[in-house]
Amino acid sequence: MKEGYNMVKKKVSEDTTGNQKKVKRPAKEKPKHPFWVIVNKEVSDHVRSWRFIILVALIALTCLGSMYTALNNMGDALKSSKTGELFFFLKLFTVSDNTLPPFFVFISFLGPLLGISLGFDTINSEQNRGTLSRVMAQPIYRDYILNAKFTASMIVISVLFFALGFLVMGLGLIAVGIPPTAEEFLRVIFFIVLSIFYVALWLNLSILFSVRIRQAATSALAGISVWLFFSIFFNMIVDLIAKGLAPSSFAPEYVIVKFQKMILNLMRISPAQLYSEATTTLLMPSVRSTGPLTMEQVAGAIPSPLPLGQSLLVVWPQVTGLIAVTILLFALAYVAFMRKEIRSS
Amino acid sequence: MTVRKEWLILLLSVTLGITPSSRRVVSANNDVTLYTAYTKIAVPPGESIDYSVDLINKSEKIQTIDLDVSGIPYKWDHSLKSGGWVINELSVLPGEKKSFTLRVEIPFKVNRGNYNFKIVAADTISLPLTVRVTEKGSYETAFSADQPNMKGNSNSTFNYRAKLNNRTAEKQLYAITAEYPRGWNVSFKVSGKQVTSVELEPNSSKDVYIEIKPPSQVDAGTYEIPVHATSKSTSADIKLEAVISGTFDVDLTTPTGLLSTKITAGDEKVIELLVKNTGTSPLNDVKLTASKPANWNVEFDTTKIDVIQPRERATVMATLKADKKAIPGDYVVGFNAQTPEASSKASFRVSVRTSMLWGWIGVGVIAVALGSVFILFRKYGRR
Numbered sequence: 001m002k003e004g005y006n007m008v009k010k011k012v013s014e015d016t017t018g019n020q021k022k023v024k025r026p027a028k029e030k031p032k033h034p035f036w037v038i039v040n041k042e043v044s045d046h047v048r049s050w051r052f053i054i055l056v057a058l059i060a061l062t063c064l065g066s067m068y069t070a071l072n073n074m075g076d077a078l079k080s081s082k083t084g085e086l087f088f089f090l091k092l093f094t095v096s097d098n099t100l101p102p103f104f105v106f107i108s109f110l111g112p113l114l115g116i117s118l119g120f121d122t123i124n125s126e127q128n129r130g131t132l133s134r135v136m137a138q139p140i141y142r143d144y145i146l147n148a149k150f151t152a153s154m155i156v157i158s159v160l161f162f163a164l165g166f167l168v169m170g171l172g173l174i175a176v177g178i179p180p181t182a183e184e185f186l187r188v189i190f191f192i193v194l195s196i197f198y199v200a201l202w203l204n205l206s207i208l209f210s211v212r213i214r215q216a217a218t219s220a221l222a223g224i225s226v227w228l229f230f231s232i233f234f235n236m237i238v239d240l241i242a243k244g245l246a247p248s249s250f251a252p253e254y255v256i257v258k259f260q261k262m263i264l265n266l267m268r269i270s271p272a273q274l275y276s277e278a279t280t281t282l283l284m285p286s287v288r289s290t291g292p293l294t295m296e297q298v299a300g301a302i303p304s305p306l307p308l309g310q311s312l313l314v315v316w317p318q319v320t321g322l323i324a325v326t327i328l329l330f331a332l333a334y335v336a337f338m339r340k341e342i343r344s345s
Numbered sequence: 346m347t348v349r350k351e352w353l354i355l356l357l358s359v360t361l362g363i364t365p366s367s368r369r370v371v372s373a374n375n376d377v378t379l380y381t382a383y384t385k386i387a388v389p390p391g392e393s394i395d396y397s398v399d400l401i402n403k404s405e406k407i408q409t410i411d412l413d414v415s416g417i418p419y420k421w422d423h424s425l426k427s428g429g430w431v432i433n434e435l436s437v438l439p440g441e442k443k444s445f446t447l448r449v450e451i452p453f454k455v456n457r458g459n460y461n462f463k464i465v466a467a468d469t470i471s472l473p474l475t476v477r478v479t480e481k482g483s484y485e486t487a488f489s490a491d492q493p494n495m496k497g498n499s500n501s502t503f504n505y506r507a508k509l510n511n512r513t514a515e516k517q518l519y520a521i522t523a524e525y526p527r528g529w530n531v532s533f534k535v536s537g538k539q540v541t542s543v544e545l546e547p548n549s550s551k552d553v554y555i556e557i558k559p560p561s562q563v564d565a566g567t568y569e570i571p572v573h574a575t576s577k578s579t580s581a582d583i584k585l586e587a588v589i590s591g592t593f594d595v596d597l598t599t600p601t602g603l604l605s606t607k608i609t610a611g612d613e614k615v616i617e618l619l620v621k622n623t624g625t626s627p628l629n630d631v632k633l634t635a636s637k638p639a640n641w642n643v644e645f646d647t648t649k650i651d652v653i654q655p656r657e658r659a660t661v662m663a664t665l666k667a668d669k670k671a672i673p674g675d676y677v678v679g680f681n682a683q684t685p686e687a688s689s690k691a692s693f694r695v696s697v698r699t700s701m702l703w704g705w706i707g708v709g710v711i712a713v714a715l716g717s718v719f720i721l722f723r724k725y726g727r728r
Contacts, residue, residue, distance in 0.1 A: 143726050288674040297668075300638025300673040302694065310673040313699050320707030327714035331721055337724035 002240075013174035028314035030334050034140045035148055042152030046118065052291070055114050056160060060167075066150060067168050070095040072173050089304060092172040093285050103168060104279045107161075107195050108272055109231065115202030118153045121216040122146075122207050123337060126214070131320045132342050146337045150207060150330065157199050167190040171252060183308050191282050197322055198275045202227065204329035209334045230270045238266050253294060260292040272321050278315040285311060290318070350460055352660045377437070379464055379472035387477040390455045391512060394476065396447040398464060402437035403535070403643030409436040414447065415471075416462035422450040451476065453512045453548075454484035474476070487512055488581035490555075496588040498627055503557040503587050509574050511545035518545045518574040521553065523585075525570050527558035557587055564655060565591030565625050591655075592628025593686035600660075605694040611669035612700075618681045618691070620660045622653040630682050633661055636679040640668035643678065671697045 032040075044054050070092050077095045097101040101109075123146070126132040135145060165188055172178060180188070206223040213219040242263045247255050267273045281287045285305035289297075306314070363566035373472040379597035382400040387640050388394060402408045404547045411434050417423055425432050437443045447464060455478050461469040487510035506620040523531045533540050543551055555572060569686045570585045598604075598619050609616045622628050631650040653659050665678060678693045 132670065140725060143722065159711055164391070289672045296639040297670065297672055298642070301672070302676070302677055302678045304675040306673055308695075310698055312674060313701070313704055316704050316707045320710050323711050324714045328709070331714070331718050334721055335725065338721075 001307060018257050021090065034138070035144050038135075038140075038144060038148035038319055039152045039155070042149050043155055045294060046152065046156045051117050052156070055110075055117055059106070059110050059114065059160075061317065062100075062105055063164055063168060064097065064171075066100050066103045066106055067092060068170060069097055069100045071172070073097045074176065076249065087184055087187075087274045088176070088178055089169075089172065089184040090283050090285070092176070093188070094280075103190065104195075104283055105276075106196070106274050107253040108279070111199040111275075112227045112231070112272075113224075114157065115199040116206040116220065116227060117152075118156065119203040119206035120177055120210055120220040120223050122149045122153075122210040123340075125216045126213055127213070134167070142342075143334065145337060146207070146334060147226075150203070153203050155190050156198070156202060157203070159195050161199070165189075167315060173320055186308055186345055187282050187285070187311070190308075191279055194275070194282065194319065194322070197319075197326055198271065201271055201322060201326040201329060204326055204333055208333040211333050211340060231271050234270045235267075238263060241266065256292055257292050264291055268321070269320070271322060271325060274318040278322070280319040281311050281315045287311075288314070290314060352606070356570050360496065366502075377402055377408050377410055378469055379470055380442075381472060381474070384473070385475040385477065387479050388451060389479050389585055390451055390481075391453045392679070393450040396449070396464075396474065397444055398447055398472065399444050400435055400437055400443045400466065401442040402439055406437050407436055408437060410466045410470075411468070411693060412445070413465045413468075414462060415432055417449070417464050418455075418460060418462075420452050420454075421460075421576045422448075422452075424448050449476065451478065452484070453514075455481075455663060457481045486510065486517065486574060486579040486581040486624060487550075488572075488583050490583050490585060493583060493586070494586040496590060498562050498564045498590050498592050499559050500592070503559075503585075505557070505570065505585050507555055508550055509543055509545065509551045509553050509581070510549055511551040513579060514547050515546050516547060517579065518578045519545065519574040521572065521574050522663040523555070523570055523572045525533045525557070526568065528563070529568075530558040531569075531570065531572075532556045545595050555585065559583065559587060559589055561657070563589055563625060566680075580678060589625070590622050593622040593626055593628065593684065594624035595628055595631065595653075595689045596621040596682060597680055597682040597689040597691040599691070603723070604691060605696065606665075607696045607698060608665060608667045609674070609698050609700055610667050610671040613666045616665055616693070617665045618663055618680060619658050620650060620653060620661060620689075621658040622655050624687065625655050626686075627655060628653045628687070630684060632681075632684065633663075634681045634682045635663065635667075636681070637696070638668065638671070638676050640670070641676075641678070642666040643680075667695070669699055675695050675701045 028097040065102065072325060073095050074091055076097075077091050096105075122134070126135070126145075132145070143271075169180065169185075169188060202223070205226060206219065209219040209222045210216070213222060242259075245262075247259050268277075277290045281290060285301065285308075288306060312319070380401060381396050383708055386394055400410060400412075412425055413426070422560065425445055425447055427435060427443070432445060433569065435443055435445060440690055457478050457480055459707045460476045460478065461473060462476075465471045468561060480497045488507060489510075490505050490507040493505065495505065498504060509519060509521075511519075521533045521540070523533075525531050532555075534556065535543055535551055540553075543553060545551060553574075557570060559568070566587065566589055570584050570586045570587060572585060574581050598621065600617055604615060612676075618633075620631055620633075628650075629652050631653060633645045633648050636642050642664075643666070644664045647662075647715075650659045650661070663680065667676075674697060676695045676697060678695050680691045680693065682689050
């Protein structure tokens with residue numbers, strides 16, 4: 001990192017002062033904006049770091065594994081559902097035989113880990129090594145550092161997820177031989193974008209921790225504990241509450257529906273729940289509602305897939321919530337960073 | 346006619362000098378008698394009668410008797426036969442009798458009534474015979490159907506049996522034609538084969554089967570179909586009647602035939618429905634009903650159509666209101682047009698979409714969040 005910023009420093013100085021080098025460049029090329037210089041540097045740091053390589057390998061392996069099971073079970077899945085034939089390609093992302101979870105469950109599980117690992121030492125490690133104040137000595141705005149680091153991580157995540165998504169689609173195309181329809185393709189794109197936002201949420205959370213917590217290890221632990229809390233303990237707590245409040249099994253339908261809606265709303269505090277509801281609805285067009293339904297609402301309904309727009313509208317609250325929390329966390333990290341005393345002690 | 350015949354005999358006697366009186370001596374006695382059992386016969390025109398007549402000799406010697414028929418109408422063919430020969434004279438042994446036959450063929454063209462003639466033996470003995478012709482005969486073709494009137498609906502086939510009878514003296518080739526309205530189908534069959542003409546020997550008949558198929562969209566009512574049998578010299582007609590009883594059929598659809606629509610939850614949608622009378626009778630009191638999901642509402646501008654004439658249609662506007670809480674996706678809404686006689690159902694596939702309102706609110710929330718980040722940039726960015 002230290003060397004990296006020396007290079008940045010060099011480059012910046014070259015850009016501002018080095019007239020000799022400018023001559024060598026084509027006349028029209030402008031010097032790179034310092035913001036993008038930092039972004040470039042951060043991206044290359046991420047890509048070369050061992051923890052990123054390990055995580056990518058882990059995610060890629062699990063994704064390939066889940067795709068393998070999906071392909072193995074494609075035949076059974078098609079036989080069992082008739083509406084599934086319409087969205088054959090999406091099955092690649094959702095079918096499983098319970099030995100390995102499907103693609104989107106893996107993403108919901110490993111995505112947060114990726115986000116946390118990319119962000120937990122964003123600021124504090126720089127500060128601890130004293131490079132932060134050196135960078136700040138350059139003629140750049142202070143928030144460039146945080147924004148550039150966030151942007152770099154986002155670029156890495158986006159490229160990774162699009163690559164994974166297209167990898168699955170491409171391999172699926174080779175294995176299955178049926179091209180996706182335009183709607184299926186769009187659904188997968190929306191799924192990938194949603195996944196990126198979901199990882200961005202955890203990224204922003206860990207950036208916030210890295211700003212607030214001095215020690216990188218503590219910051220990482222804080223992030224991981226939040227992740228563990230939401231992925232393991234939160235469900236247990238909700239179950240406990242549900243058991244305590246559960247109405248009698250002889251209660252009228254509306255009471256039960258009301259209770260289930262309440263439990264579901266409690267579950268939705270967890271971003272993982274929001275993400276899984278949103279992705280399920282996007283990848284399974286036959287899902288018409290995320291909440292419990294009364295018999296009254298189902299009467300007269302034909303089990304048919306929803307158009308993409310309607311699927312999006314069904315999960316729009318979840319999507320809005322995820323994006324809003326992501327932005328909120330970024331805003332918090334931003335404020336914390338801008339108010340921070342950055343001189344190393 | 347009898348007068349004429351007698352005149353003829355008189356003329357012959359005068360001109361040729363043949364006097365039948367030469368044998369009158371023999372026959373003058375009362376030893377010879379003519380006998381037949383059936384002296385008065387009733388027959389229809391066109392029949393032939395074979396009289397079996399006995400000539401009885403009661404004398405002691407052989408009698409040779411001159412035989413003749415007198416008073417028979419001019420156009421009636423007759424002949425006297427015995428032992429396979431045409432005869433004019435017959436000899437009978439003493440105390441015995443000899444049979445001969447008189448064949449009289451009654452023509453078709455004859456008036457109703459009694460006709461008297463006699464067999465004359467040896468000019469003095471006569472056997473009067475009477476033929477009663479039971480009906481007025483005709484010298485023409487007879488064409489008749491045993492049941493010229495039939496009733497059925499527009500899908501049934503009418504099968505008539507007609508009898509064509511050639512009562513002329515010549516062989517005739519009849520062309521059989523029918524006059525029927527456009528769209529009908531009439532065919533003629535003789536002994537199982539479809540034909541357009543029939544050949545008939547004199548005084549013979551054939552059954553002609555007439556098969557009539559009305560068009561399926563024919564109006565209720567009585568249809569007369571004349572059938573002609575025409576040869577070059579004669580013709581005959583029958584009038585067949587097909588009484589079509591009406592069918593009741595109703596069809597409920599839309600002007601475009603499209604049976605699906607889109608609706609936003611909580612909104613109203615006007616659907617144009619067509620009620621078609623596809624039967625052949627007027628439909629009275631067509632009631633419109635709808636089957637719909639819970640909390641949905643369907644209103645018709647008219648719930649009852651008083652009358653729809655055959656092949657006419659009526660337009661009904663149905664206002665469909667989806668439940669406010671309807672989840673997105675497809676629903677079935679059934680529309681029914683009912684009369685006591687017929688009914689039709691149109692199932693609509695209604696795609697429910699949710700209102701965009703919450704979508705825009707979500708967009709607003711994100712915009713506010715982004716705006717606040719922008720404000721933070723401005724405030725803390727230290728530009």
